[in-house]
Amino acid sequence: MKLAFYSLTSCEGCLTTLITKLGPDIEGLWNNFDIDYFKLVREPVGGSRFPKADIAFVEGAVVTNLDREHLQEIRKNSRFVVAIGTCASSGNIAYTASRNVKLGKKALSVLEVREAEPLSSVIAVDFELNGCPVNADEFIDALLRLVNGLEPIQPDFSVCYECKLSGNACLLDKGQLCLGPIAMGGCDAACTSVGSPCFGCRGPYIEADLEAYFKTLEKKGLKVEDAKPLLYMFMGKKIKEVLKE
Amino acid sequence: MSDSIIIDTGDLRFIEGHGQLIVKSYGGKLRAEFHNLEGPRFLTKYLKGKPVDLAPRVASRICGLCYTVHSISSAEAVERALDMKISEDVRKLRDVLYMANNLRSHLIHLLFLSIPPVEGLISALRMRDLNIVRMGANILSKATELIEVWGGRSVHVPNVIVGGFGKAIKCKELLHPIHQLAALSDDAERLVKYTLKLELPEMERYRLLVALKRSGSYPIYAEEANVALSDGSVLSSSEYYEGLEEVTKDYSTSKHVYFKESEITVGALSRIMLNKRYLSSRARELAEEIEWGPNPFLNIKAQAIEVLHYLDELIRLGGELAEIPPENLKTEDIKAHRDKGVGLFVAEAPRGTLCHYCEIEDWKIKDYRVYTPTAINSKSIENDAIELVKRFKPLGSQKLRFILEDMVRSYDPCLSCAVSLDIYE
Numbered sequence: 001m002k003l004a005f006y007s008l009t010s011c012e013g014c015l016t017t018l019i020t021k022l023g024p025d026i027e028g029l030w031n032n033f034d035i036d037y038f039k040l041v042r043e044p045v046g047g048s049r050f051p052k053a054d055i056a057f058v059e060g061a062v063v064t065n066l067d068r069e070h071l072q073e074i075r076k077n078s079r080f081v082v083a084i085g086t087c088a089s090s091g092n093i094a095y096t097a098s099r100n101v102k103l104g105k106k107a108l109s110v111l112e113v114r115e116a117e118p119l120s121s122v123i124a125v126d127f128e129l130n131g132c133p134v135n136a137d138e139f140i141d142a143l144l145r146l147v148n149g150l151e152p153i154q155p156d157f158s159v160c161y162e163c164k165l166s167g168n169a170c171l172l173d174k175g176q177l178c179l180g181p182i183a184m185g186g187c188d189a190a191c192t193s194v195g196s197p198c199f200g201c202r203g204p205y206i207e208a209d210l211e212a213y214f215k216t217l218e219k220k221g222l223k224v225e226d227a228k229p230l231l232y233m234f235m236g237k238k239i240k241e242v243l244k245e
Numbered sequence: 246m247s248d249s250i251i252i253d254t255g256d257l258r259f260i261e262g263h264g265q266l267i268v269k270s271y272g273g274k275l276r277a278e279f280h281n282l283e284g285p286r287f288l289t290k291y292l293k294g295k296p297v298d299l300a301p302r303v304a305s306r307i308c309g310l311c312y313t314v315h316s317i318s319s320a321e322a323v324e325r326a327l328d329m330k331i332s333e334d335v336r337k338l339r340d341v342l343y344m345a346n347n348l349r350s351h352l353i354h355l356l357f358l359s360i361p362p363v364e365g366l367i368s369a370l371r372m373r374d375l376n377i378v379r380m381g382a383n384i385l386s387k388a389t390e391l392i393e394v395w396g397g398r399s400v401h402v403p404n405v406i407v408g409g410f411g412k413a414i415k416c417k418e419l420l421h422p423i424h425q426l427a428a429l430s431d432d433a434e435r436l437v438k439y440t441l442k443l444e445l446p447e448m449e450r451y452r453l454l455v456a457l458k459r460s461g462s463y464p465i466y467a468e469e470a471n472v473a474l475s476d477g478s479v480l481s482s483s484e485y486y487e488g489l490e491e492v493t494k495d496y497s498t499s500k501h502v503y504f505k506e507s508e509i510t511v512g513a514l515s516r517i518m519l520n521k522r523y524l525s526s527r528a529r530e531l532a533e534e535i536e537w538g539p540n541p542f543l544n545i546k547a548q549a550i551e552v553l554h555y556l557d558e559l560i561r562l563g564g565e566l567a568e569i570p571p572e573n574l575k576t577e578d579i580k581a582h583r584d585k586g587v588g589l590f591v592a593e594a595p596r597g598t599l600c601h602y603c604e605i606e607d608w609k610i611k612d613y614r615v616y617t618p619t620a621i622n623s624k625s626i627e628n629d630a631i632e633l634v635k636r637f638k639p640l641g642s643q644k645l646r647f648i649l650e651d652m653v654r655s656y657d658p659c660l661s662c663a664v665s666l667d668i669y670e
Contacts, residue, residue, distance in 0.1 A: 009284030011661045012261055013309025013400040016353060020399060023386025024379045030370045041357055042368035043258050063284030064498075066263070087286075093306060097291035109495045110280055133309065133400040187398075194397035194404040195411035199302070229295070 001147065003029075004037035004053035006074055008060030008067040009094070009116070014085035014134040015040055015059055021136030053078045055146055057139075061087040061094050062122050065112040075123040080146065083119045084139065086132035086201050086234055091118045095236030118237050127152050130202035131187055132234060138186060155186035158205045159198045163189035171197050172220050177227055181216065182208040201234040204242055251275070251634060252642055254650050256282075259358040261310060262660025266626070266653055268634050277630035279623050279653070281499040283660040292613040297323050297605055298407050300613070304601065305401045307615065308662045310353060313346040313392070314594040315615075316405040318466070318601040323407045326588030326605045327581035334573045335409045341419060341562050342395045342405070343465055343592075344555045348388040350595035351513075351548045351555075354657045355440060356381040359545045363443055363651055377439055380432035384556075387429060391422035391559075408581075413574040416566040423563035426556060433556050434527070440549035441531060445542040445655075446648060450632050452508055452539055452625055454515035455485075457593050463523040463554060464516060466592035473519050474509075475539075482591040486600055489616055499663035501623045502616055508624040510539070511597025512656060513547035524550065525557035541629050544655045548595075584608050594618055596657050619663035622656050 007015055019040060022029060029035070036051035037044045045051045050070070056078035062068050075081060086092040094116035119125050129138055129152075142152035159180040163170075166189050171178040176197050180189075183200035191198050204210075214224045231239045248269040257264045262283040269276050288303050295303075304319035305312040317339050324331060356378060361369045369378050389399045395414055396402020404410045457464035458473035472485040480488070491500040503509070514537070517524075521532050532550045537543060585606040592599050597618030604612040629652050637645050 007262075009286060011286075011306055011309035011312070013306075013312065016309050017400045019353065019357070020349060020385055020389040022382075023389075024382040026382060027370060027375070027379065030368075039258065039260070040353070042370070043362075048255055061284075061286070063286070064282070066282055067284060092286070093288060093291055093303060094286035097287035098285075101287055101290055108498065111282060111284075111498060113284055113498070116284075116286070132306065133398075136399075190398040191403040193412070196302075196397075196403040196406065233299075 001055070002034045002036055002051070002053045004035070004051060004056045004074075004078065006037060006056060006058045006070070007039070008058065008071060008088070009063040010060030010085065010087045012040070012059065013132075017133040017136050018139055050074055050077050055080045055082060055143070057082045057084050058088055058119060059084050059134075061091050061116045061118060063094060063098065063113060063116045065114070068122055071119060071122050080126045081119070081123065082142065083125050083128045085134045086130060086203070088119045089128040089130050090203050090234065090238040091116045091236035092132060092234055096232045116236075121237065128154075130184055132201035135186060154206070155184055156206050157185045158208070159183045159185045159187065159189055159192065159202075161185050162187070163192045163198075166193050168192050172216070172222070175221065177217075177222055177230060179227075179230060182210060182213045199230060199234050203235050203238040208242065210242060251638075252645055252649060254646055254653075257650060257653060259362050259654055260658065260660070261358075262664075264653070264658065264660050266630055266649055268630050268649070275631045275634055277627035278494075278496050279626045279630070281497040281623075281660050281664055283498060283664045285498055285664050289613045289615055292610045295610055297327070297608055297610060300603065300610060301405050301407060302401075302403070304615070305405070307617075308659055309400060310350045310659060311346060311594045311596065311662070312401050313342050313396070313405065314592055314599060315601070316402065317343060318590045318592045318599060320405055320407050321466070322588040322590040322601040322603045323605065324588070325590060326586035326603055328583055328586065329408055329579050329581050331409060331579065332573060334569050337562065337565065337569070338395070338410070338414065338416075338574070339405070340465065341559065341566070342392060342402070344559050344562070345388050345391040345395070347595045348552060348555045348559070349385060349392065351552050352381055352385040352388065354595075355436075355545060355548055355552070356385065359654050359657070360440065360443065362647070362654065363445065363545070377436055380429070381436050384426065384429050384433055384436070387422060387425045391419065391426065394418055394422055408579045413571065415571065416569045416574075419566055420563055423559055427560045427563070430556060430560070433553055437531060437549045437553050441535060441546055443546070445540075445546075446651070447540060448542065448629070448633060448636065448652075449538045449540045450629060452510050452628070453504070454518055454539065455504070455509045455511050455598055456516040456519045457591065457598060458519060461523065463520050464593050466590070470591055472591065472598065475515070475519065482589055485591065486589055486602065489600070491620075497623070499620050499623065499660070502621045503624065508628060509621060510541075510625045511618045511621050512544055513551050513595075514541070514544040515597065516593060517547040517550060524554045527557060528554040541625070541652055542655045544657065548657065596659055596662070597621060617659070617662040619656070619658045619660065622658065623663070626653055626656055626658070
């Protein structure tokens with residue numbers, strides 16, 4: 001089976017997460033699959049052209065014309081495309097940040113920069129692995145499912161669920177804004193477990209009820225308008241769709 | 246007169262991000278262009294008008310390899326602006342995180358990105374002695390585990406916040422991963438010796454080298470860090486910062502950064518050349534076997550020496566951590582003495598000297614600037630490319646291309662970092 005790992009505009013933190021999580025097991029991945037493209041690990045097969053792949057994992061947002069062209073080429077050459085990380089699935093911080101800048105004033109001779117978009121704005125995406133960065137265990141789980149002909153699954157619970165399991169005190173109760181109730185879990189409540197609020201880097205979870213969340217905030221004496229910028233920090237296009245703004 | 250392209254590397258292989266190096270002849274004169282083709286994410290732009298506590302979280306996203314030096318530098322810059330005093334013990338804990346991240350970054354670069362192409366291989370996993378890769382990958386994953394225990398996650402750690410950390414880590418918890426790393430100390434030495442034996446092109450070219458300097462210790466970041474130049478001058482952080490200037494290039498999403506109109510080079514090689522007497526004894530001994538000079542290819546050997554140094558430092562810090570009483574590690578008591586101010590923090594990131602600068606008003610960020618090592622080194626990459634073409638052109642374009650690519654990689658450029666300098670102001 002042929003795998004390919006690509007990056008568009010990003011910090012490459014998702015791909016390095018996979019490399020360090022695998023550690024010496026990267027050899028197992030290398031021995032069991034044909035990895036024809038993974039710029040951090042090997043010289044690409046086929047020179048400047050993108051190789052055919054059964055599963056392509058793509059990190060990063062679409063910001064430049066090159067990102068767009070590469071992504072379309074990747075789609076053409078791959079049977080199954082998995083978006084990995086928040087940039088690829090919602091556009092991440094860049095989604096909102098790039099909309100607050102006047103673009104195109106100073107054009108570069110080699111590149112065209114546009115507003116940041118997640119992969120799904122440009123191509124059909126088969127599956128999304130969320131998180132900034134991606135959770136390596138979820139990646140391994142999704143890969144094993146795909147290899148066995150099963151559809152990968154998304155966590156269907158909020159960050160609050162795992163936060164409670166970890167035994168943390170509720171930050172909303174302490175008067176701190178936290179997106180835990182509406183954000184997709186699967187991160188083991190990494191942020192709230194060290195006392196930081198959840199910023200929803202994994203996007204809204206499937207049953208996220210924003211109206212109910214806003215009411216909860218009001219009940220706890222927190223302001224809805226203070227929560228809005230947080231919603232737009234990582235959730236980018238995903239929250240725009242939910243809020244229909 | 247028209248340009249004729251002498252060499253075009255195409256999409257650079259084994260590199261973080263997307264870039265390309267082109268050397269042209271313009272009326273008989275050589276001109277190099279180092280293209281950063283990674284798109285901007287407007288992170289510093291995003292921070293303007295946002296509450297100060299978002300700074301380290303957003304800054305972390307600048308880079309997926311050296312994220313903690315960005316988040317720590319960001320927190321420290323804000324702390325300076327607000328006159329918040331961090332205890333020595335908290336800083337010691339930040340040092341642990343910093344060293345572990347540098348170890349991770351250097352190992353990824355050496356093992357996967359720079360050694361294989363130097364040896365003419367298509368991948369680290371094709372190395373003749375696979376044990377070297379296994380050992381390296383093992384140290385890499387243990388260093389990452391240490392980051393995870395400290396930071397709450399392996400990448401973009403949420404535990405670095407303005408004022409210290411979100412959750413006080415029990416120092417004892419950190420000892421386990423540090424002991425695991427200590428057990429791999431001999432493996433690390435083998436990997437380092439392997440790297441030091443690599444045959445590299447000889448190409449010395451004079452330029453000013455720059456690194457932090459504090460007498461008595463190998464620089465990472467320091468409360469009162471000074472910046473040393475290889476011409477012997479020493480500057481305060483703010484003098485250094487004020488000397489930096491950005492130049493926009495229409496072929497790159499990153500600006501080039503000069504110091505007082507001249508090219509400077511930062512990174513492991515600069516650090517070793519300016520500070521090698523402060524390395525751990527084992528690292529110093531190995532460093533003395535190498536003839537150091539302003540040859541960019543030597544940077545990977547300098548990184549290898551640092552791998553050993555950081556590991557030794559972690560082991561030493563581990564010993565000190567066991568002594569820190571938990572009551573010293575509270576963050577709630579740290580108070581901001583004002584709600585506005587200006588903060589500057591200079592640190593040694595894996596790839597070289599990094600500056601974070603912020604202006605704060607009414608707890609909100611008014612201005613935020615980042616000067617990354619890759620943006621600083623871009624000019625040196627171009628000048629080295631010209632020099633290499635002059636010296637190695639008779640080898641033919643195929644070989645020349647490989648040498649040029651090896652040269653770019655030896656700087657360990659991080660194109661995602663460099664592009665975070667917003668080009669649209």
